[in-house]
Amino acid sequence: MLELRNINKRFGPETALESVSMEIGAGEIHGLVGLNGSGKSTLLNILFGSTTIQETGGYDGTYLLDGRVRRFSSPCQAIRCGIGMVHQEFALIPEMTVAENILISREKGYPFIDALFPRQFSLVDRTSSAMAARQTLHRLNLDLDPDQTTGRLSMNVRQFIEIAREISRDDLRLLLLDEPTAILNTADTDQLLTTLRSLADKGIAILFVSHRLQEILQLCDRLTVLREGRVVSCCAARDSSIDTVTRLMVRESVVKVSRTQRHTDSPPILSVRDFRVRMAGEELHGLDLDVHRNEILGIISLSGHGKLAFGAGVIGQVPFCGRLRLAGEDCSSSPCAAMIRKGLFFLSEERSQLGLLLQHTIMDNIVFAALHHNKRFHHPHWPHWLQVPDQKAIRRHAEHCIAEYDIRCTGPLQSVGNLSGGNQQKVRIAHALTLSPQLLIVNEPTRGIDIAAKERILNLFLDVNHSEGTTIVIASSELDELKRICDRIAVLYRGRLHAILDPAADDLLFTQAISGEPVLQ
Amino acid sequence: MESLARRCNPVTLLFAVLSLAALSVSGMRPAFVCNEIITRFIRDGVMVLALIIPVTAGMGLNFAIVVGAICAQVGLVLAVDYQLPGAESLLLIAAVGVTLSVILGYFIGVCLNRARGREMITTILIGFLATSIYQLVFMVGYGTIITPHNTEMMLSRGTGIRNMVDLQHFRNLLDSIWLVHLGEIEIPLFMFLVVCGMAATVKYILHTRLGKHFAAVGFRGDRVELLGLDSSRIRIMAIVLSTVIACLGHIIFIQNIGMLNVYTAHLNTDIFSCAALLAGGATVSEARVRHALIGIVLFHTLFVVSPQAGQNLFGNPALGEYFRSFVAYGTIAVALVCNLQRRGADGILNRQKDRDR
Ligand SMILES: Nc1ncnc2c1ncn2[C@@H]1O[C@H](COP(=O)(O)OP(=O)(O)OP(=O)(O)O)[C@@H](O)[C@H]1O
Ligand SMILES: [Mg+2]
Numbered sequence: 001m002l003e004l005r006n007i008n009k010r011f012g013p014e015t016a017l018e019s020v021s022m023e024i025g026a027g028e029i030h031g032l033v034g035l036n037g038s039g040k041s042t043l044l045n046i047l048f049g050s051t052t053i054q055e056t057g058g059y060d061g062t063y064l065l066d067g068r069v070r071r072f073s074s075p076c077q078a079i080r081c082g083i084g085m086v087h088q089e090f091a092l093i094p095e096m097t098v099a100e101n102i103l104i105s106r107e108k109g110y111p112f113i114d115a116l117f118p119r120q121f122s123l124v125d126r127t128s129s130a131m132a133a134r135q136t137l138h139r140l141n142l143d144l145d146p147d148q149t150t151g152r153l154s155m156n157v158r159q160f161i162e163i164a165r166e167i168s169r170d171d172l173r174l175l176l177l178d179e180p181t182a183i184l185n186t187a188d189t190d191q192l193l194t195t196l197r198s199l200a201d202k203g204i205a206i207l208f209v210s211h212r213l214q215e216i217l218q219l220c221d222r223l224t225v226l227r228e229g230r231v232v233s234c235c236a237a238r239d240s241s242i243d244t245v246t247r248l249m250v251r252e253s254v255v256k257v258s259r260t261q262r263h264t265d266s267p268p269i270l271s272v273r274d275f276r277v278r279m280a281g282e283e284l285h286g287l288d289l290d291v292h293r294n295e296i297l298g299i300i301s302l303s304g305h306g307k308l309a310f311g312a313g314v315i316g317q318v319p320f321c322g323r324l325r326l327a328g329e330d331c332s333s334s335p336c337a338a339m340i341r342k343g344l345f346f347l348s349e350e351r352s353q354l355g356l357l358l359q360h361t362i363m364d365n366i367v368f369a370a371l372h373h374n375k376r377f378h379h380p381h382w383p384h385w386l387q388v389p390d391q392k393a394i395r396r397h398a399e400h401c402i403a404e405y406d407i408r409c410t411g412p413l414q415s416v417g418n419l420s421g422g423n424q425q426k427v428r429i430a431h432a433l434t435l436s437p438q439l440l441i442v443n444e445p446t447r448g449i450d451i452a453a454k455e456r457i458l459n460l461f462l463d464v465n466h467s468e469g470t471t472i473v474i475a476s477s478e479l480d481e482l483k484r485i486c487d488r489i490a491v492l493y494r495g496r497l498h499a500i501l502d503p504a505a506d507d508l509l510f511t512q513a514i515s516g517e518p519v520l521q
Numbered sequence: 522m523e524s525l526a527r528r529c530n531p532v533t534l535l536f537a538v539l540s541l542a543a544l545s546v547s548g549m550r551p552a553f554v555c556n557e558i559i560t561r562f563i564r565d566g567v568m569v570l571a572l573i574i575p576v577t578a579g580m581g582l583n584f585a586i587v588v589g590a591i592c593a594q595v596g597l598v599l600a601v602d603y604q605l606p607g608a609e610s611l612l613l614i615a616a617v618g619v620t621l622s623v624i625l626g627y628f629i630g631v632c633l634n635r636a637r638g639r640e641m642i643t644t645i646l647i648g649f650l651a652t653s654i655y656q657l658v659f660m661v662g663y664g665t666i667i668t669p670h671n672t673e674m675m676l677s678r679g680t681g682i683r684n685m686v687d688l689q690h691f692r693n694l695l696d697s698i699w700l701v702h703l704g705e706i707e708i709p710l711f712m713f714l715v716v717c718g719m720a721a722t723v724k725y726i727l728h729t730r731l732g733k734h735f736a737a738v739g740f741r742g743d744r745v746e747l748l749g750l751d752s753s754r755i756r757i758m759a760i761v762l763s764t765v766i767a768c769l770g771h772i773i774f775i776q777n778i779g780m781l782n783v784y785t786a787h788l789n790t791d792i793f794s795c796a797a798l799l800a801g802g803a804t805v806s807e808a809r810v811r812h813a814l815i816g817i818v819l820f821h822t823l824f825v826v827s828p829q830a831g832q833n834l835f836g837n838p839a840l841g842e843y844f845r846s847f848v849a850y851g852t853i854a855v856a857l858v859c860n861l862q863r864r865g866a867d868g869i870l871n872r873q874k875d876r877d878r
Contacts (some may be wrong), residue, residue: 049748050747051746074751075749076746078752079749093745094740095736095740095741096733104733105748107730110728119730120730122729124733157529
């Protein structure tokens with residue numbers, strides 16, 4: 001159905017894709033894997049006719065859909081040909097409701113008015129739109145009020161809405177999925193994979209990008225491995241193993257880090273009592289939790305049970321009720337900036353809106369908080385109060401970070417908006433660790449990060465925890481990661497603390513605790 | 522209580538207080554003020570409604586509604602030139618005006634698509650440009666290139682139209698339909714319903730598929746392409762609709778006044794309409810029909826009573842005149858500043874809260 005021949009794409013002097021050829025048949029699920037910046041999103045954007053591709057000079061090569069040569073100049077044309085795409089950074093409109101987002105450009109109308117007026121000028125039927133949206137969400141096993149605003153929902157719910165928008169289309173023939181599972185936990189992922197399987201059985205071709213090799217091997221019929229913009233392998237998923245694919249992607253094997261020495265009890269640096277956060281879709285209903293100094297604490301829960309709300313509530317991004325003590329001091333009503341100055345920092349799971357200055361350079365992004373809150377990187381020759389930044393030191397630091405985090409870019413002056421999704425995430429982590437806070441709360445730190453860089457970043461967390469004594473709280477849906485680096489893992493259920501488990505505990509025990517069954521300690 | 526305080530826009534509140542204060546100082550009879558406001562509500566209402574769609578589509582205040590007004594005036598001059606009787610002239614004016622404003626609206630839309638992010642200043646300049654071209658055509662073109670049929674409206678030197686054109690066939694043609702008297706208060710019911718019908722139409726458009734697309738483009742202009750919407754086309758549609766509504770609004774305005782100030786009648790329509798809309802509680806990124814209706818009443822109350830209030834307070838009616846333009850420009854400036862402050866993540870949340878209510 002889809003055939004690509006010798007696709008080349010350059011961004012200025014940089015080559016993003018080099019003679020990429022592949023074929024996908026109807027009803028096939030095709031996996032696409034590769035390290036951060038290997039050109040996966042770029043390939044999907046070409047297939048979808050994104051305007052960024054046009055603006056950066058187009059591409060060379062032949063793109064055949066059903067045997068006809070295509071060259072889309074805008075996504076509208078691609079959509080008309082039955083192509084749908086789930087975007088890495090989402091294409092949702094946060095101010096609009098869930099139903100409006102799912103049915104955008106396919107809104108349901110009243111039959112009578114539709115007959116009377118041209119399509120564009122006929123009234124939108126809110127109830128039947130909401131009903132259609134609800135049905136689509138049911139196919140994804142999600143029970144959600146379709147009339148609420150999308151912007152306040154948690155990221156994994158938004159991910160499902162983004163998927164629902166595409167699968168609600170009747171004319172869908174080719175579905176492009178760019179890292180749809182990056183922030184989903186195992187249960188949600190399984191749900192999604194079954195839905196995708198049933199779509200493929202109906203004859204829809206699916207191109208699936210992910211960094212989790214396991215699910216790729218489980219779901220896909222065939223897979224293509226990209227390395228630095230080139231196809232290095234294309235094989236049936238049945239014939240490959242995680243090991244062989246890893247070696248193809250990275251060239252070397254990946255050593256998994258894990259924590260060796262664990263901290264024993266120390267006094268709490270942060271303690272919350274009866275902590276309630278009203279973050280839609282991810283509420284906390286009275287959490288009691290102590291975070292000890294110098295430890296790495298993992299937080300895990302099913303989606304919607306509150307793990308993402310903890311950080312947002314503590315930093316004050318979302319209002320909370322209850323008591324919060326930071327280093328023995330009551331901070332129940334401090335604004336965000338004050339909390340940052342007290343040595344607290346929070347990296348939310350959402351990067352495009354809240355975490356990055358997309359137009360600015362990598363350099364500016366990395367030092368931003370440190371420059372403004374920590375008074376670091378000030379020019380030594382100027383009086384301090386003038387706050388003249390020391391560009392040389394900043395540049396040196398940025399170059400150091402780029403090497404250390406393995407950020408694939410053209411240099412510290414490239415703007416962050418041009419980086420691939422995983423590399424943007426690395427910039428954010430560099431930003432947070434540059435601030436060297438006493439307590440760092442991170443949501444989904446390895447979202448969209450490839451297998452090699454993930455180990456690097458986990459290792460860095462262990463490093464700063466060891467050398468600078470930074471306390472780290474990680475809310476993640478990847479149990480495996482948490483088990484490897486945490487001292488304790490808190491399991492939340494229905495917005496409350498359900499259990500605190502030892503990372504060495506059995507997987508089965510975790511599964512039970514996460515699903516709310518009582519555990520004995 | 523708290524939600525009430527948040528719902529009240531400070532600008533609206535200020536207007537309400539100022540209007541009441543000026544009303545009490547001026548000592549004017551309420552019935553008289555009421556009549557004046559009803560007249561002005563009908564005269565200017567549709568023009569203010571024309572601003573709502575572009576704001577929803579994220580293009581800010583469309584100062585280029587002046588172009589719509591110019592289209593209406595072109596139709597009017599032609600009608601006078603051919604000396605048509607009342608009803609027919611109305612049809613001619615509407616046909617010429619709407620056709621012209623669709624064409625010009627399209628071109629304005631194309632211009633604005635090239636000036637994304639700077640729409641407001643661009644519309645202001647387009648308004649100035651259109652005014653000067655229009656003045657050139659009627660001052661020099663008429664009588665030289667275009668042959669007039671009605672010499673009465675020409676200047677004595679033969680080229681150019683007179684400053685003032687009398688519209689005797691046309692004056693209060695519509696206002697006199699279904700005139701209702703309630704004591705001293707006089708309501709032209711038909712025109713009142715026309716303005717309300719126009720408001721309903723705008724509200725209807727905002728709830729159609731197109732209206733939803735306007736909102737989507739307004740919220741995230743950079744993302745809607747990914748959703749299969751053609752943002753350039755949608756923005757052009759917004760401006761065309763706005764220009765057409767403005768044109769109809771100006772026809773109502775002129776027939777109410779009954780005289781055409783050929784070179785100046787359209788001049789301040791944009792500023793006063795924008796100020797009225799903002800006074801009603803709209804912002805540069807969010808406007809609703811309710812804001813327009815409240816805004817017209819508030820803004821024109823202050824407009825009507827301020828000269829008399831100036832006379833009574835300072836013994837000088839000129840001060841009140843001065844106060845009028847101060848109020849108009851002041852509202853726009855204050856509303857713009859308030860808007861900039863509310864932008865950003867905070868603004869998004871506020872807007873969400875507004876919608877949730
Ligand atoms: N708009 C752009 N301008 C310049 N360079 C770009 C632009 N978009 C992407 N690139 C570059 O193209 C390369 C491929 O990026 P792409 O987004 O396709 O990576 P990816 O495989 O999706 O990675 P990830 O797993 O991190 O999402 C990167 O080196 C990136 O820096
Ligand atoms: Mg990507």
